[in-house]
Amino acid sequence: MDELLLIETVERYLSGEMTPQERSFFEEVRKKTPEVDQMVVEHTFFLHGLEKYSNLKSFKHSLIETEAKLMEDGVIKEPSIHGKARIIQLWSKYKRSMAVAASIALFISVLTAGLNIAYNNQSKQNDFISLKRELTKDIKEGIKKEVGSRLDTASHIRQKTPITDHGKYVGTSFLIDGKGYLVTNYHVISSMKNIYVGNNKGDSYYAEVVYTDNASDLAILKITDTSYKTIINLPYSIKRANSDLGEQFFTLGFPRNEIVYGEGYVSAKSGNDGDSLAYQLTVSANPGNSGGPVINKNGEIIGIITAKDAKADGVVYATKSKNIFRMLDELKKADTTAPLIKTPSGNGLKGIERTQQVKKMEEFVFMVVGN
Amino acid sequence: MSTTEQEQLLLTGLAKSDKSSVEAIYRENYAIIQSFILNNNGTIDDARDIFQEAMVVLYEKSKDTTFSLHCQIRTYVYSICRRLWLKRLQQLSKYSSQVESLEEIVPVEEEVEEHEKRNTDFLLMEHAMSKIGEPCKSLLDAYYLQKKSMQDIAAEFGYTNADNAKTQKYKCLVRLKKLFFSQYKNA
Numbered sequence: 001m002d003e004l005l006l007i008e009t010v011e012r013y014l015s016g017e018m019t020p021q022e023r024s025f026f027e028e029v030r031k032k033t034p035e036v037d038q039m040v041v042e043h044t045f046f047l048h049g050l051e052k053y054s055n056l057k058s059f060k061h062s063l064i065e066t067e068a069k070l071m072e073d074g075v076i077k078e079p080s081i082h083g084k085a086r087i088i089q090l091w092s093k094y095k096r097s098m099a100v101a102a103s104i105a106l107f108i109s110v111l112t113a114g115l116n117i118a119y120n121n122q123s124k125q126n127d128f129i130s131l132k133r134e135l136t137k138d139i140k141e142g143i144k145k146e147v148g149s150r151l152d153t154a155s156h157i158r159q160k161t162p163i164t165d166h167g168k169y170v171g172t173s174f175l176i177d178g179k180g181y182l183v184t185n186y187h188v189i190s191s192m193k194n195i196y197v198g199n200n201k202g203d204s205y206y207a208e209v210v211y212t213d214n215a216s217d218l219a220i221l222k223i224t225d226t227s228y229k230t231i232i233n234l235p236y237s238i239k240r241a242n243s244d245l246g247e248q249f250f251t252l253g254f255p256r257n258e259i260v261y262g263e264g265y266v267s268a269k270s271g272n273d274g275d276s277l278a279y280q281l282t283v284s285a286n287p288g289n290s291g292g293p294v295i296n297k298n299g300e301i302i303g304i305i306t307a308k309d310a311k312a313d314g315v316v317y318a319t320k321s322k323n324i325f326r327m328l329d330e331l332k333k334a335d336t337t338a339p340l341i342k343t344p345s346g347n348g349l350k351g352i353e354r355t356q357q358v359k360k361m362e363e364f365v366f367m368v369v370g371n
Numbered sequence: 372m373s374t375t376e377q378e379q380l381l382l383t384g385l386a387k388s389d390k391s392s393v394e395a396i397y398r399e400n401y402a403i404i405q406s407f408i409l410n411n412n413g414t415i416d417d418a419r420d421i422f423q424e425a426m427v428v429l430y431e432k433s434k435d436t437t438f439s440l441h442c443q444i445r446t447y448v449y450s451i452c453r454r455l456w457l458k459r460l461q462q463l464s465k466y467s468s469q470v471e472s473l474e475e476i477v478p479v480e481e482e483v484e485e486h487e488k489r490n491t492d493f494l495l496m497e498h499a500m501s502k503i504g505e506p507c508k509s510l511l512d513a514y515y516l517q518k519k520s521m522q523d524i525a526a527e528f529g530y531t532n533a534d535n536a537k538t539q540k541y542k543c544l545v546r547l548k549k550l551f552f553s554q555y556k557n558a
């Protein structure tokens with residue numbers, strides 16, 4: 001309480017609210033007691049800092065607003081094409097993506113045609129039921145496989161893929177280094193022989209396992225395709241510290257063949273059975289979400305979705321993000337020739353709206369498919 | 372009105388974070404920065420990011436009464452962005468070819484260093500703010516950032532009177548101060 005009184009006095013002194021008698025008395029005290037003097041100096045410094053902070057904060061806010069307005073007005077936009085040379089340059093830059101897009105379009109049109117034929121031969125109802133049954137079977141199998149493993153009551157979230165011929169399982173991963181290093185769950189890739197990754201833009205690549213860590217259920221993949229182009233600036237970062245209870249986050253993953261967004265909060269600081277390497281989250285997650293990033297509002301990755309409780313609703317476990325750093329340290333020790341992996345430190349997601357955050361983030365989240 | 376006078380007016384407006392001045396400076400200068408960043412290994416997001424940082428530098432300078440701009444705003448903003456972007460490229464060890472510079476530039480080393488120092492302070496305060504929890508965060512936010520009066524705050528937060536709100540505010544301030552200084556001494 002004494003401290004409060006002192007602070008109040010100091011604030012009144014600084015803001016000039018004191019009467020002249022009070023003021024001279026206080027200045028007398030200040031001269032005599034160095035502690036009080038120290039306090040005044042310190043508090044002045046602190047209030048000054050707080051004021052600067054609040055000014056800058058509101059200025060930054062107005063900057064963001066102005067930017068948004070100008071983007072709507074079309075003043076800020078992607079550069080348009082000027083002149084012939086530019087067109088050639090763009091064409092050569094996107095040639096590969098165009099080829100991929102074209103082949104995907106071809107693949108999809110063939111697939112749709114095939115599906116159409118198959119669909120026309122069956123009644124609607126039958127199709128719906130068969131789909132449902134298969135999914136249930138998958139989940140059961142998933143649970144069976146995990147019996148006796150580290151997480152007894154938890155079924156690892158893994159999915160049989162209906163999309164590609166070469167894929168038996170599907171999970172999620174995300175870039176931790178623009179050079180093509182991805183993080184996913186160990187259980188996602190543990191039984192995969194050939195690994196493919198693909199993002200929402202339709203880019204897909206071959207990848208191989210660089211390192212695995214069974215204890216924290218993490219693995220590092222590296223894209224081996226020569227067509228992959230290094231990404232300079234990842235807009236997010238990875239959090240070293242633990243997250244607090246109640247911290248809100250969003251997730252991106254591939255429980256379907258399309259990227260799916262989820263929202264939730266940190267509900268416990270430990271995972272299944274008191275596992276201190278993990279968090280318990282409240283979020284909706286489904287087979288295929290495994291390996292997906294858990295991102296807080298500042299664009300920091302705080303965890304990696306691993307498993308969910310088969311018995312309880314909405315209880316999901318995620319490996320803490322600091323395990324990524326630990327794993328990278330171990331990799332360095334285990335293999336001195338291993339390439340240096342630089343974790344991202346971007347803050348491009350800070351202070352922008354959620355829809356924008358997701359837009360910026362989604363191309364760095366990859367579906368992992370393998371057999 | 373001459374160009375210099377117009378620019379001086381813009382700076383005065385900026386110092387008060389007047390919306391129309393901010394927008395005018397944005398409109399005048401953003402395009403050139405974007406083309407600079409895009410031509411030098413950057414993306415449109417980098418351009419937006421760097422431009423905002425430069426705006427903060429200009430804002431802080433415009434509030435400084437001893438500061439007077441000896442060149443056009445355009446040149447100044449361009450120089451700041453160029454310096455910031457060079458630094459960013461170096462950090463990413465992507466600094467391969469020479470950065471293209473057709474524009475006139477002025478030395479801005481000092482500004483950029485000051486800016487970095489300010490950024491650290493800002494982040495320290497923001498971190499401390501994020502750690503004090505509710506209702507302290509909203510309370511301090513209302514008083515110091517939104518500059519609301521104690522009466523309004525008391526009504527909004529459901530305190531019986533302004534004095535109670537004030538006591539609560541001081542308690543919060545003490546907590547914030549402790550958090551801030553504990554990091555400040557470590558940093």
